[in-house]
Amino acid sequence: MAKPTVHDIAREAGVSLSTVDRVLNGRADVRPKNAERVKAAVEKLGYVRDTNAANLAKQRQYRFLFVLPEGPNHFVETIATAVEEASGAQVADRTDVDVLLVDAADPHAIVEALSALDLSTLDGVAMMVPETPQVRDAIAHIKSAGIYVVALVSDLPNSRCDHFVGVDNFSAGKIAGALLGKFLRNETGSILVATNSMVARDSIERRFGLDEVLSRDYPRLTALPTIEFYDDPERIHETLDHALKAHPELKAVYSMGSGNAAMLDALREHGVAGKLVAIAHDLTTVTRQALIDGELDAVIAQNVGHLVRSTLRVLRAKCDGTDIYEAQEKIRIEIIMRENLY
Amino acid sequence: MAKPTVHDIAREAGVSLSTVDRVLNGRADVRPKNAERVKAAVEKLGYVRDTNAANLAKQRQYRFLFVLPEGPNHFVETIATAVEEASGAQVADRTDVDVLLVDAADPHAIVEALSALDLSTLDGVAMMVPETPQVRDAIAHIKSAGIYVVALVSDLPNSRCDHFVGVDNFSAGKIAGALLGKFLRNETGSILVATNSMVARDSIERRFGLDEVLSRDYPRLTALPTIEFYDDPERIHETLDHALKAHPELKAVYSMGSGNAAMLDALREHGVAGKLVAIAHDLTTVTRQALIDGELDAVIAQNVGHLVRSTLRVLRAKCDGTDIYEAQEKIRIEIIMRENLY
DNA sequence: ATTGACGTGACATACGTATGTCAATTACCG
DNA sequence: CGGTAATTGACATACGTATGTCACGTCAAT
Numbered sequence: 138m139a140k141p142t143v144h145d146i147a148r149e150a151g152v153s154l155s156t157v158d159r160v161l162n163g164r165a166d167v168r169p170k171n172a173e174r175v176k177a178a179v180e181k182l183g184y185v186r187d188t189n190a191a192n193l194a195k196q197r198q199y200r201f202l203f204v205l206p207e208g209p210n211h212f213v214e215t216i217a218t219a220v221e222e223a224s225g226a227q228v229a230d231r232t233d234v235d236v237l238l239v240d241a242a243d244p245h246a247i248v249e250a251l252s253a254l255d256l257s258t259l260d261g262v263a264m265m266v267p268e269t270p271q272v273r274d275a276i277a278h279i280k281s282a283g284i285y286v287v288a289l290v291s292d293l294p295n296s297r298c299d300h301f302v303g304v305d306n307f308s309a310g311k312i313a314g315a316l317l318g319k320f321l322r323n324e325t326g327s328i329l330v331a332t333n334s335m336v337a338r339d340s341i342e343r344r345f346g347l348d349e350v351l352s353r354d355y356p357r358l359t360a361l362p363t364i365e366f367y368d369d370p371e372r373i374h375e376t377l378d379h380a381l382k383a384h385p386e387l388k389a390v391y392s393m394g395s396g397n398a399a400m401l402d403a404l405r406e407h408g409v410a411g412k413l414v415a416i417a418h419d420l421t422t423v424t425r426q427a428l429i430d431g432e433l434d435a436v437i438a439q440n441v442g443h444l445v446r447s448t449l450r451v452l453r454a455k456c457d458g459t460d461i462y463e464a465q466e467k468i469r470i471e472i473i474m475r476e477n478l479y
Numbered sequence: 480m481a482k483p484t485v486h487d488i489a490r491e492a493g494v495s496l497s498t499v500d501r502v503l504n505g506r507a508d509v510r511p512k513n514a515e516r517v518k519a520a521v522e523k524l525g526y527v528r529d530t531n532a533a534n535l536a537k538q539r540q541y542r543f544l545f546v547l548p549e550g551p552n553h554f555v556e557t558i559a560t561a562v563e564e565a566s567g568a569q570v571a572d573r574t575d576v577d578v579l580l581v582d583a584a585d586p587h588a589i590v591e592a593l594s595a596l597d598l599s600t601l602d603g604v605a606m607m608v609p610e611t612p613q614v615r616d617a618i619a620h621i622k623s624a625g626i627y628v629v630a631l632v633s634d635l636p637n638s639r640c641d642h643f644v645g646v647d648n649f650s651a652g653k654i655a656g657a658l659l660g661k662f663l664r665n666e667t668g669s670i671l672v673a674t675n676s677m678v679a680r681d682s683i684e685r686r687f688g689l690d691e692v693l694s695r696d697y698p699r700l701t702a703l704p705t706i707e708f709y710d711d712p713e714r715i716h717e718t719l720d721h722a723l724k725a726h727p728e729l730k731a732v733y734s735m736g737s738g739n740a741a742m743l744d745a746l747r748e749h750g751v752a753g754k755l756v757a758i759a760h761d762l763t764t765v766t767r768q769a770l771i772d773g774e775l776d777a778v779i780a781q782n783v784g785h786l787v788r789s790t791l792r793v794l795r796a797k798c799d800g801t802d803i804y805e806a807q808e809k810i811r812i813e814i815i816m817r818e819n820l821y
Numbered sequence: 822a823t824t825g826a827c828g829t830g831a832c833a834t835a836c837g838t839a840t841g842t843c844a845a846t847t848a849c850c851g
Numbered sequence: 852c853g854g855t856a857a858t859t860g861a862c863a864t865a866c867g868t869a870t871g872t873c874a875c876g877t878c879a880a881t
Contacts, residue, residue, distance in 0.1 A: 142837055153860040158839070166858055168848090189531040189572075190837035193866045226804045227792075230531075311818035319662050319776055319816075322756075350818065414664075434661055442806050450569075462568045464784050469821060472814040474661075476653035476692065479811060484867055495830040500869070508828055532867035535836045 141182040149178035161186065188457055192231055199232035201261045201452050203289070203445075204251070206241030210395055211421030212441075216265070216290075219445040228446045232453070244269040251275040256282040261452035265289040267337060268296060285455040287448060290439075291338050299455050302448045304439045304470045306339045310346025310393075312470055313416050316435050317347075317389050318355035320414045326388035327359040329380050331373060333396040334365050340394045343418070347391065363393070370399040377403040389414035398423045401432055420473055428475045436473040444468055483524040491520035503528065530799055534573055541574035543794050545631070545787075546593070546606045548583030552737055553763030554783075558607070558632075561787040570788045574795070586611040593617040598624040603794035607631040609679060610638060627797040629790060632781075633680050641797050644790045646781045646812050648681045652688025652735075654812055655758055658777055659689075659731050660697035662756045668730035669701040671722050673715060675738040676707050682736045685760070689733065705735070712741040719745040731756035740765045743774055762815055770817045778815040786810055 141149075147157045152171050159167045160175040178184070191197070203220050205213050217236055224234040237254075240246040248271045262284060266272055268291075276286050276296045287300040317328060330347065332340040344363055351358050361380065366372035373396065380387055390413050392400045397417045404410040410432040417424050420438040427433040447466045454461050473479075483491075489499045494513050501509045502517040509517075520526070533539070545562050547555050559578055566576040579596075582588040590613045604626060608614055610633075618628050618638045629642040659670060672689065674682040686705055693700050703722065708714035715738065722729055732755050734742045739759045746752040752774040759766050762780040769775040789808045796803050815821075 140837095143839095144837085155840095155860060155862095156858085159859090162839080168858065171859085187535075187837055190535050190866090191839070193529075193532050193535065193868095194837075194839040196839095196866060222806065226807065227801075228807075308818055312816060315816050315818045320664060322662060322664065322666075324664075346818075440811070446807065459569075464564065465568070465570075465788065467821060469782070469813065470819040471811065472816070472819070474654060474657050474814070476650055476657045476688075477812040477814070479809060482867095485869095486867085496832095497830060497870095498828085501829095504869080510828060513828085529867055532836090533869070535838095536867075536869040538836060 140187075141184045142187075143184075145182055146175060146178045146184050149182055150174040188459070197231055199260050199453055199456055200258055201232060201234050201263065201449065202254070202259055203234065203236045203448075204247075204262060204264045204266060205236060205238055205289075206265060207238035208240070208242075211398070211423055212395060212419040213265070215419075215421055215441045216445065219441040222442070223445045223449060226446075228449045232449065234449070239266065241266050244271040247272055248275045251279065254279075256284060259284050260456050261285040261287070263287050263289045263302070263448045263452065264293065264298075265291060266293075267291065268293045272296070285452055287451055287455075289444070289448060300451050300461070302444060302451060302466070302468060304468050306342035307346040309418070309437050309470050310343030310348075311350045312346075312437055312472065313343065313391055313393075313418075314347045314350030314355065316416055316437075316472070317358060317391065317414065318350065320434060321355075321358060321388055324388060325357040326386040327361055327384050328389040328391055329364070329377065329384075329387060330360050330362075330391045330393060331364040331366065331376070331396065331400055332393035334367055334394070335363060337394060343393045347393075358388070360391070366396060366399065368396075370402060373399045374403045374406065377407055381407060381409070387413065389416070391415075392417040394418060397421070397427075401427050404432065420471075420478075425478060428473065428478060431475070434474070438471045438473050439468050440471060482529075483526045484529075485526075487524055488517060488520045488526050491524055492516040530801070539573055541602050541795055541798055542600055543574055543576050543603045543605065543791065544596070544601055545576065545578045545790075546589075546604060546608060547578060547580055547631075548607060549580035550582070550584075553740070553765055554737060554761040555607070557761075557763055557783045558787065561783040564784070565787045565791060568788075570791045574791065576791070581608065583608050586613040589614055590617045593621065596621075598626060601626050602798050603627040603629070605629050605631045605644065605790045605794065606635065606640075607633060608635075609633065610635045614638070627794055629793055629797075631786070631790060642793045642803070644786060644793060644808070644810060646810050648684035649688040651760070651779050651812050652685030652690075653692045654688075654779055654814065655685065655733055655735075656689045656692030656697065658758055658779075658814065659700060659733065659756065660692065662776060663697075663700060663730055666730060667699040668728040669703055669726050670731045670733055671706070671719065671726075671729060672702050672704070672733045672735060673706040673708065673718070673738065673742055674735035676709055676736070677705060679736060685735045689735075700730070702733070708738060708741065710738075712744065715741045716745045716748065719749055723749060723751070729755065731758070733757075734759040736760060739763070739769075743769050746774065762813075762820075767820060770815065770820060773817070776816070780813045780815050781810050782813060 143154060143157050147154045156171055157175055160172050220234060220236055223229055239250045247266055262279060273296045280286055285299045287302055288298045290303045292301045335341055347360055351360055364376045415433045416435050417433055418437050420436050424433060424436045428436060451461055451466055485499050489496045498509060498513055499517055502514050547558060562576060562578055565571055581592045589608055604621060615638045622628055627641045629644055630640045632645045634643040677683055689702055693702055706718045757775045758777050759775055760779050762778050766775060766778045770778060793803055793808055
């Protein structure tokens with residue numbers, strides 16, 4: 138009992154190959170009765186389309202686009218690099234991958250860039266942008282052109298994307314809390330929490346996760362109110378200065394989002410790098426070096442290579458109408474220390 | 480400039496399709512001069528064989544076998560389950576996957592099981608067995624039949640396998656040391672180290688990694704000599720009893736290999752579960768529950784789903800003679816805590 | 822000069838699917 | 852019932868590769 142082909146289906150259903158094809162590919166002009174018979178035969182024989190053969194016949198090329206925020210962001214750079222790498226690999230077989238950088242801070246600019254796209258040349262888009270009403274509408278427009286859209290890194294819960302590829306940031310924040318709790322075993326004190334901006338959903342969710350774990354499991358630790366420093370290294374510097382004076386019991390620093398470099402600079406200037414427990418997000422050249430130098434105790438990360446390959450697989454599955462292999466596509470929250478740097 | 484096909488190669492080289500085929504598939508009866516011209520054309524046009532089309536034409540079925548140790552081992556069970564899962568997924572396209580359980584403690588039994596295999600029905604084997612001279616010979620025999628062999632989980636460095644799929648256990652041990660060092664910040668004391676048996680390379684390598692990190696970075700922590708308890712829960716029980724009495728400064732327990740359940744039982748019986756810092760290897764039903772219950776602080780793991788899929792991709796790449804995408808196939812050492820359980 | 826071995830090319834068929842053409846059949850309407 | 856439109860089937864071609872057959876040429880050895 139070899140794998141059934143369309144021929145077997147045709148025979149089983151008592152119709153011609155053409156009719157099977159019409160049903161399978163959703164073409165018009167098939168009587169409901171015959172459509173049913175074909176579907177029944179598919180069911181009965183357990184037919185699954187051989188995607189490779191189909192793609193060969195169709196000379197299929199998948200065309201995907203990554204929309205990433207532009208600007209000096211180490212994390213985004215690692216993603217762009219990973220896209221580059223992946224496009225030469227097996228996962229990118231028969232697919233063209235492009236990257237579009239947009240000014241993520243300006244919803245208008247995003248929409249403009251998106252509407253400049255030639256939708257007829259696209260099959261799928263992966264978006265890493267903050268969700269605004271304008272962006273939501275732009276996504277709806279793209280989707281109405283039959284293009285699949287996945288949210289990358291930050292979910293876009295109100296945009297009816299086809300999938301979200303990224304980690305659960307609430308859990309990521311919980312992990313930060315757990316690490317701090319265990320690194321500061323039996324200790325009492327407070328934790329400085331910083332991020333570039335709480336506008337990004339990521340930071341908000343991480344903060345929630347942090348607070349939940351600390352208050353439930355480690356009440357002896359107090360997380361100070363989140364500092365936002367809006368791309369201004371000076372601000373983080375002042376804040377740290379202030380925090381060190383006002384909170385002599387300060388034991389740790391948690392950098393929740395972008396701006397790790399500024400945070401580390403400030404720690405160094407105050408001579409507390411390596412003394413305070415320090416945890417940051419995202420593995421970049423900066424955090425990697427800080428781990429090696431012992432200035433960071435741990436980095437909470439997501440494997441960007443996996444992120445990108447997963448995105449490609451998910452988009453392709455959407456295009457093919459096949460199932461997504463959840464176990465494979467789940468992006469894990471990784472804890473990186475000096476000893477498991479990769 | 481679309482992707483070149485064999486036809487383009489034939490035209491470029493000024494030979495017939497047949498000759499191109501003979502060269503590409505290593506068949507005989509081609510004059511060296513023409514072989515060279517074909518190779519030059521391949522080079523010049525950047526031809527890469529369309530594996531999917533080739534597999535379609537060949538009606539290729541890859542036949543792979545996982546050789547795993549039998550017996551009540553939670554970790555092996557998770558692997559077997561992962562194999563089961565993966566064989567229905569995209570990675571297992573066109574491939575038949577089987578699992579063979581062998582008595583890993585008995586080199587003779589392994590060899591016997593391996594020699595009972597019908598090698599003509601196999602394309603690749605993934606082996607998770609301890610390396611002995613007998614096993615090494617058996618592997619050589621399998622390889623001489625043109626079958627690809629990869630080492631799984633434990634490397635087989637003297638067996639000239641085609642690849643090793645698994646983590647670097649030396650690094651895994653280092654991670655354990657780093658976690659212990661950070662969990663026991665500013666504390667002095669000793670650490671109980673246990674494993675089922677140091678015969679397995681894994682445990683030896685992990686112990687080395689542990690010692691290196693502790694002696695270099697955390698000299699205030701002392702790892703006690705490794706306890707081996709050879710499938711005897713009683714032994715670990717006694718040892719713990721003895722250790723608690725002889726070492727009042729005992730701060731932590733590190734379970735290096737299989738036998739986590741026995742270790743946890745002993746901790747519970749002595750009322751120190753959740754009190755001593757505890758780290759174990761491998762995410763199984765047992766360690767998962769212990770994490771949830773707070774009896775284990777962290778588990779050092781490798782993602783078995785990834786392990787199995789990676790094995791399948793590697794074996795396939797070997798069969799196809801294509802490159803291995805190292806970045807994807809590198810198995811990462813994961814640190815699992817209650818908050819990032821998956 | 823004949824034989825044979827080797828090297829080569831032309832051609833055909835196949836894999837499983839997609840897609841087109843065109844004639845034949847069927848269903849439905851008035 | 853005829854007429855028309857909707858359905859259907861037979862057939863062909865294609866995708867890129869593998870593989871087989873067979874005839875033809877070349878060259879060295881006999």
